Amino acid sequence: MRQQQSAAVEYRRSDPMQKSNDSQDVVLKVENLHKKFCLHLRRSMAYGVIDTARSMVGMRNNGQKLRPGEFWALNDISLELRRGETLGIMGENGSGKTTLLRLISGIFAPDSGRITVKGRVGALIAVGAGFHPHMTGRENIYLNGTILGMTREEITRRFDDIVDFAEIGGFIDAPVTTYSSGMYVRLGFAIAIHCNPDIIIADEILSVGDYMFQMKCFKRLLEILETGCTVILVSHSEIAMRSVCKKGAIMDAGKLIDVGKIDDMILKYRSLLINRKFGKEQSSIFSPKVGVSTTGGARIYNIEVRDKNGDLIRQNNRELKKLNYSKNSQLSVVFDVEILQEIHNPRVGLYIRDMTKAELTYVCAAVVSKDNFNGRLTLLRGKRRFGFEIDISNLTPNVYTIMTGIADEQYHIKVYDCLDETDRITFEILNSDELVECDALLNRPYYLPKYKFNMEELG
């Protein structure tokens, strides 16, 4: 089989026309896949005994039904990949990503459903599998390479590339136990990535080694993609996902929630996480503050966010609309505050952050009298509405959080009231045709945008 597989690789390389024909070719088909696991160790073993005994005497196991203590690690997954397609799978820890990869690799058997794989699968999951610590780097390359399915001759042919890639240099004839953990992992990864499989399954590959090595792995993966290889990538790195994958899939609690264009899926996954983090429902509109101490001298009780056309996109905890990415979009944020005690020389501000909590946009206005711009003003008790119109052209498709606050001139230490992340005043910018790739990967600096501010008294 191995010879046949390598023949397949050569065959594909030598006939470029074949590639275009093959691009219509389904190389991976997952149909109604189910896999169940048991959380209790002893019970799991008992089920194991039963299942083993049943299969030994030739009885069928009922894969469709959960027994007590079992749960669906994979629940009705269906998926199809064509040759040359690249799929990024996102999902929280425990959502079933690795289990799915193991089933596709054929390590675990499905409980029901079916997987059809066409071509040699190379798993970048087990880096350094089977390494013997007392054997040299050279010997371990042959050992691990063979375990990964390469023939001796293939390994010899790629040996120098592997050593170069791993940057092991003179240490190649030293036992791997003397390697630093970084060298060890680099060597393991170098072997794995030189296997030249038809389908690459990569689980968090970008967490290997230092930054430079990660970039190198990345580059190598992109090179492999050029050859028409099919890739399934599991990663928490959106940059990795965006640059490698065209398709995205979201998994949650063993289910495949959605499959689609990678950019759409990344955003969808983000909103899923945000909704989960902050909960769907909230008893009071705004939660008590954590981290920021507020004096309680004011109370923000209403906030409205509108787009350039004045359409309401969020009111308090209700999201009404999503924005589409545009190169010059504006956001209007209006919030109503009940002033409970007099505030001298008030400041009103607003931050926009992304989910990494990077502050991307910040505006702060001193509230001054219309008649006397230099004069000091005291806000008397009563209700006020503050409004900002902000240029948000630096924001690319993502989910953002708005934080607002009211303070006096010592605003960095004394805040009367504020809305922070826990209040989840979020808005989402969706992908649009205006977005070009360089925008998506743009590093957006901390930004003081153009803005307009106004205040009005409320009855």
Next chain:
Amino acid sequence: MKKEHTGSAKTYPIAVYEPDSRRNIGFLKIWMIMLTNMMRSRELVFVLFKRDFFAGYRKSFLGITWIFISPVLGIVSWVFMNATGILNPGDVGIPYPAYILIGSSVWGLFMGFYGAAEGTLGAGGGFIMQIKYPHEALLIKQIGLHLANFSIGFILNIAILLVFGVVPSWKIIFFPVLILPLLFLGTGLGLVISVISVVAGEIRTVIGMGLGFLIYITPVIYSSNFDNPLLQSLIKWNPLTYLITAVRDSIIYGRIDHFDRFILSSALAFAIFLFSWKLFYVSEEKVIEKMI
């Protein structure tokens, strides 16, 4: 891996993974699949064998010399017992020390086959959950390791016999053939236990103790010339009696007593082997996920 047929569209191998798909494969087909898997994974068997056989000694000063030292140390105890006369309980009409030495060596061979097969899945070396490869390769590697260790000890044993003036029969050349039934029986039992013990660890201990007990109802450390009728019949119905004595006696005396029973026992061993091999193949895929 369930059904694995190669070919059809283009030259890409196609693998189909389905629940219980190994269940439906015919008896002979399973054999073919497993034999092909073994042939294909011979490079894997070789590197794993090399790793386990040699790399273990890397960190010792004497290195691979230990491969020879260990059996020598084993023989020392025999030489001591022989010298003190413990092994010469009067006239039994045979070269008794040789009888014990070769007999226990053959018994060790059988137990080693069992142990090797029983450790098949456990020898997955940490990557059984990470990489897909035919696990049959592990069995071959295990047996290879055992045979390598055994042969060194065995050659030393024969050498020591020569030193003590016992010349083995020329029929020793049949040794590789005569041990086959022991291989079939040992690996047959071991393979099934290898799967079961993943989900029921106690089985390994229980069977291990049970097999250890078998040595008392097999004429290995004593000759079968005694009167206890119960023991007599136990020995008589124990297939190991014929499988082990055939190997030993062909070396020491150049003859096989009860050749018919030996053939019968061999057939039984082979049947057990065939059967357990199938059991292993259909059930091992169920337990891989439990190997945590």
